[in-house]
Amino acid sequence: MKFDLNNFLLAVSFALDYVERDIFGVPLNHGKRVAYTSLMIGRQLGMAEDDLADLVSLAVLHDNGLSEYIANKRPQKKVKLENIKAHCTIGERNVKNYPFLRNERDVILYHHEKIDGSGLFHLRGAKIPFKSQIIGFADYIDIRFAANKMYGAYNDKVREIVNTLKNRKFHASICDAFLREITKTRYRLDQEPENIEEAIRRYTPEKFLDLDYKEIRGMSMIFSKIIDAKSKFTSRHSKGLSEKAGMMAAFYKYGEEETIKLHIAADLHDLGKLLISNDILEAERKLTDDEFAKIQSHTYYTRVSLSKISGFKEITEWAANHHEKLNGKGYPYGLTAKDLDFNSRLLGCLDIYQALTEERPYRSGMGHCEVMPILYNMANEGFIDKVIVADIDKVFGSTDK
Ligand SMILES: [Fe+2]
Ligand SMILES: [Fe+2]
Ligand SMILES: [Fe+2]
Ligand SMILES: [Fe+2]
Numbered sequence: 001m002k003f004d005l006n007n008f009l010l011a012v013s014f015a016l017d018y019v020e021r022d023i024f025g026v027p028l029n030h031g032k033r034v035a036y037t038s039l040m041i042g043r044q045l046g047m048a049e050d051d052l053a054d055l056v057s058l059a060v061l062h063d064n065g066l067s068e069y070i071a072n073k074r075p076q077k078k079v080k081l082e083n084i085k086a087h088c089t090i091g092e093r094n095v096k097n098y099p100f101l102r103n104e105r106d107v108i109l110y111h112h113e114k115i116d117g118s119g120l121f122h123l124r125g126a127k128i129p130f131k132s133q134i135i136g137f138a139d140y141i142d143i144r145f146a147a148n149k150m151y152g153a154y155n156d157k158v159r160e161i162v163n164t165l166k167n168r169k170f171h172a173s174i175c176d177a178f179l180r181e182i183t184k185t186r187y188r189l190d191q192e193p194e195n196i197e198e199a200i201r202r203y204t205p206e207k208f209l210d211l212d213y214k215e216i217r218g219m220s221m222i223f224s225k226i227i228d229a230k231s232k233f234t235s236r237h238s239k240g241l242s243e244k245a246g247m248m249a250a251f252y253k254y255g256e257e258e259t260i261k262l263h264i265a266a267d268l269h270d271l272g273k274l275l276i277s278n279d280i281l282e283a284e285r286k287l288t289d290d291e292f293a294k295i296q297s298h299t300y301y302t303r304v305s306l307s308k309i310s311g312f313k314e315i316t317e318w319a320a321n322h323h324e325k326l327n328g329k330g331y332p333y334g335l336t337a338k339d340l341d342f343n344s345r346l347l348g349c350l351d352i353y354q355a356l357t358e359e360r361p362y363r364s365g366m367g368h369c370e371v372m373p374i375l376y377n378m379a380n381e382g383f384i385d386k387v388i389v390a391d392i393d394k395v396f397g398s399t400d401k
Helices: 005-012 014-024 030-044 049-060 066-072 086-097 130-144 152-165 172-181 185-189 196-203 213-229 237-251 256-268 271-275 289-296 298-306 313-320 342-357 368-380 386-400
Strands: 002-004 208-210
Touching: 002 005, 005 049, 005 196, 005 213, 005 298, 014 030, 014 066, 014 213, 014 271, 030 049, 030 130, 030 172, 030 196, 049 130, 066 086, 066 213, 086 213, 130 152, 130 172, 152 172, 213 237, 213 256, 213 271, 237 256, 237 342, 237 386, 256 313, 256 342, 271 298, 289 298, 298 313, 313 342, 342 368, 342 386, 368 386
Parallel strands: none
Antiparallel strands: 002 208
């Protein structure tokens, strides 16, 4: 299948940027702004198109290791991200299976190195991959300065500071390319929240790779980890759902492609949850109307982002319909039986099953025998598919004993 890597990445990358904002208070769209500045520096330096396309991917993903790191250990807001080595090593490991156009190694690992050896791994000068140097510089700029103020006297101040770092912390050619960039009005306008995604698309070379769904799954799993890491109560939710979807696919004797597509849909089904604050997701009480209304938006945003990806038509349906119900009482569209295909129904049932087996702030996780009566009850009341519920009982009842 012809697949546009950066199209996929931009569609789902808000996930990364929301995590960074929630944990470290970095203004939203950090990853995208770093990608934009990196891309513009790369263009100024005359980089080849394939390199530019990879540079954008790597820049968008540069802090992807963060959510896994915080899942294990919640840091204080005071901790500076650039002091946490683990987000570099985890981030590098996560992208190992990412289908880059070139052989990109260690770019994310070394994105906080400085040419004078003062970075986390004490690499110096040309030992630091050049793309790491560009991304590291763009990262520094985004954290230190406000893109929307880059004109007039503010620009003079930025220029002065960058010049003191030139040749000391950052490569001179990167600093000079950046200083040429900020003289342009579009530099700040392109980075406004409403323009940034479109701007990156405009300047990123279109690169279609011939990928199969297996390779695409390598990418969806990175995001599945990020989604699960959002809250300790859901730390295995997408992964667990994806495993169960795989078992049901085997039971139904699905072919390889349909099975992998179902896995991808399960990996990404709760992508929209990244937009909801943990205060709501982890509330130990009944939610208010306002809070529940916010929760209901998550599948809407799952649909908004996945529907931008070419080749994801069915995956979008299966992923985004998981809270719809056969009797029309679900959300966000209130679809009914005639609109819900088999895999949408399947993921809907499995999502309830998976959630009930997990611990929540207000109850502990349930076993198969406690979950099934709830599912049968919902099926009898017309919410979910009776036949699928019975199949789930067959498949997981035998493994649970
Ligand atoms: Fe970083
Ligand atoms: Fe960063
Ligand atoms: Fe959900
Ligand atoms: Fe879910």
